[in-house]
Amino acid sequence: MRDLVAQNRYTMMMRSLHWLTVALVLTVYGLTYVVDLFARGTPERGAVWGLHISFGLVLLVVVLWRLVVRAVGPLPAPSAALSRLMYIASHAVHMILYVLLIATPVLGITMTFLRGQSISLFGLLTIASPFTPDRDFARQVLWVHENSANLLMIVAALHALAALYHHFVRKDDVLQRMLFGMGRR
Numbered sequence: 001m002r003d004l005v006a007q008n009r010y011t012m013m014m015r016s017l018h019w020l021t022v023a024l025v026l027t028v029y030g031l032t033y034v035v036d037l038f039a040r041g042t043p044e045r046g047a048v049w050g051l052h053i054s055f056g057l058v059l060l061v062v063v064l065w066r067l068v069v070r071a072v073g074p075l076p077a078p079s080a081a082l083s084r085l086m087y088i089a090s091h092a093v094h095m096i097l098y099v100l101l102i103a104t105p106v107l108g109i110t111m112t113f114l115r116g117q118s119i120s121l122f123g124l125l126t127i128a129s130p131f132t133p134d135r136d137f138a139r140q141v142l143w144v145h146e147n148s149a150n151l152l153m154i155v156a157a158l159h160a161l162a163a164l165y166h167h168f169v170r171k172d173d174v175l176q177r178m179l180f181g182m183g184r185r
Helices: 002-007 013-035 041-070 084-114 135-170
Strands: 119-121 125-127
Touching: 013 041, 013 135, 041 084, 041 119, 084 119, 084 135
Parallel strands: none
Antiparallel strands: 119 125
């Protein structure tokens, strides 16, 4: 039975990347609220924005790596618990999540560059802006970036609620396939 369960689960790499993505999304989004604890122009506020950008860059790399692993690695067959309609909805939500997981950090990078600022990865690597500063366009990109992030959180929350519904109400294997433990609840 253990082999059958393992074959119906995502690989350890996919599960690890999934939960790392969750942690990074929560961290990056959470930092946008932490920044409000500090006054504009203070080094502390700048440090929090630096962390927001750095973790956003890490998120982008992790998501791109997830797509590579997904493309080349084995994937389990769709859960037998899903109807055709549920499978289509699940697939659509995953595609929306991937688009938002890539678009949101790319928009953030673009907006930072449009402000004429460089981006830094935890102070280890700095990339200067390749763009001529355009503050008006940067504000428009910021608006899209913020709304993309909010939409990402909404879709991710619905995704999580659907997984919990499958686990606790339907009592099927949908969530179990992405968990680390082998047992059921």
